[in-house]
Amino acid sequence: MRIVSLLPAATDIVAELGLAGSLVGRTHECDWPPQEVAGVPVVTGADIDQDRLSSREISDAVGGAAHSGSSLYTLDTGALAALRPDVVLTQDLCAVCAVSYERVSRTVRLLDAGTRVLSLEPRTLDDVLDCLVTVGDLLGVPEAARERRAALRERLDAVRGAVAGRERPRVAAIEWLDPLWPAGHWVPEQITAAGGEPLLAAPGEHTAPVQWAAVRASAPDVLLVLPCGFPPERTRREADLLTALPGWADLPAVRSGRVWVLDGPAYFNRPGPRVVRGTEVLAHVLHGHRPPEPVTAAEAGPLAGHPQR
Numbered sequence: 001m002r003i004v005s006l007l008p009a010a011t012d013i014v015a016e017l018g019l020a021g022s023l024v025g026r027t028h029e030c031d032w033p034p035q036e037v038a039g040v041p042v043v044t045g046a047d048i049d050q051d052r053l054s055s056r057e058i059s060d061a062v063g064g065a066a067h068s069g070s071s072l073y074t075l076d077t078g079a080l081a082a083l084r085p086d087v088v089l090t091q092d093l094c095a096v097c098a099v100s101y102e103r104v105s106r107t108v109r110l111l112d113a114g115t116r117v118l119s120l121e122p123r124t125l126d127d128v129l130d131c132l133v134t135v136g137d138l139l140g141v142p143e144a145a146r147e148r149r150a151a152l153r154e155r156l157d158a159v160r161g162a163v164a165g166r167e168r169p170r171v172a173a174i175e176w177l178d179p180l181w182p183a184g185h186w187v188p189e190q191i192t193a194a195g196g197e198p199l200l201a202a203p204g205e206h207t208a209p210v211q212w213a214a215v216r217a218s219a220p221d222v223l224l225v226l227p228c229g230f231p232p233e234r235t236r237r238e239a240d241l242l243t244a245l246p247g248w249a250d251l252p253a254v255r256s257g258r259v260w261v262l263d264g265p266a267y268f269n270r271p272g273p274r275v276v277r278g279t280e281v282l283a284h285v286l287h288g289h290r291p292p293e294p295v296t297a298a299e300a301g302p303l304a305g306h307p308q309r
Contacts, residue, residue: 003024004026017136086116162289190275212247224260
């Protein structure tokens with residue numbers, strides 16, 4: 001089976017199923033597991049340099065009528081054809097997260113090679129785990145997929161049991177800094193499973209930007225900062241986009257030192273199996289829960305200047 005993944009979360013799923021060795025192509029953003037994907041050929045690129053642009057500039061570049069997902073990314077159709085994939089994994093959930101399903105389907109039709117295209121569109125935590133089975137069935141490992149899904153559900157149940165009966169802090173999760181964008185889809189369920197009360201977004205919701213006044217009015221006990229596509233060090237470099245806002249110091253989360261920077265791409269932005277680890281990280285942040293694999297400073301740390309209490 002020759003697999004091309006055009007979605008980082010799909011690459012995570014393939015690796016979770018023990019099939020990383022069957023990957024023959026990937027996106028420029030697929031980075032997990034690093035030792036297994038490093039040598040896999042890259043067939044996509046991006047039209048914007050997000051390392052050079054600010055959050056606002058990135059938002060302006062990808063927003064509005066100027067772009068519609070497929071125009072944000074380049075797809076090397078020649079390289080894709082040369083790889084002769086049996087399966088191409090893609091998505092149609094977010095217009096600015098990856099090459100669009102429509103464009104992939106159109107390209108694959110031109111290849112005329114019998115390639116199958118699977119689009120993953122999870123919106124909830126259950127949807128994310130069910131994608132393991134969907135992909136596993138297509139790739140010929142249905143039993144392994146169901147075993148992995150069951151194991152991940154057990155880990156979620158362990159977190160829920162560990163925080164059961166504890167006071168539930170009110171939690172706001174921010175997925176983009178400028179404009180402010182609350183984290184939706186599966187993130188509210190991650191917060192709930194970890195023992196918190198999610199604010200600003202409902203489970204499964206495809207969110208939109210909000211005004212700072214709405215964040216202030218929600219009065220979060222805990223503020224999670226996990227921008228889409230940004231590693232924690234990049235998030236910290238732009239922290240002043242939050243800390244300079246009027247009334248920042250008056251937020252309950254700021255007064256109590258409960259503002260956390262998390263690794264969004266690894267555990268929250270991508271609908272792959274590592275969202276379970278993200279839930280374990282949240283339970284640690286909210287309640288001091290200690291999962292079998294300890295939470296590291298790289299996974300979750302207090303915002304600089306606002307130490308954990």
